[in-house]
Amino acid sequence: xxxxxxxxxxxxxxxxxxxxxxxxxxxxxxxxxxxxxxxxxxxxxxxxxxxxxxxxxxxxxxxxx
Numbered sequence: 001x002x003x004x005x006x007x008x009x010x011x012x013x014x015x016x017x018x019x020x021x022x023x024x025x026x027x028x029x030x031x032x033x034x035x036x037x038x039x040x041x042x043x044x045x046x047x048x049x050x051x052x053x054x055x056x057x058x059x060x061x062x063x064x065x
């Protein structure tokens with residue numbers, strides 16, 4: 001059986017690209033430690049900045065799985 005992994009973040013970062021790179025490195029380190037070879041990534045809120053739970057795009061998330 002193939003294991004399918006979807007990693008869901010909150011929203012895109014609005015910080016400089018160097019900080020984003022560190023986040024991606026942490027994500028890959030975590031997936032390596034968990035022996036996750038292949039995974040997909042998305043955010044539940046499509047835009048950077050402040051958000052509330054009303055900004056979550058549930059339809060998009062349902063279409064991801």
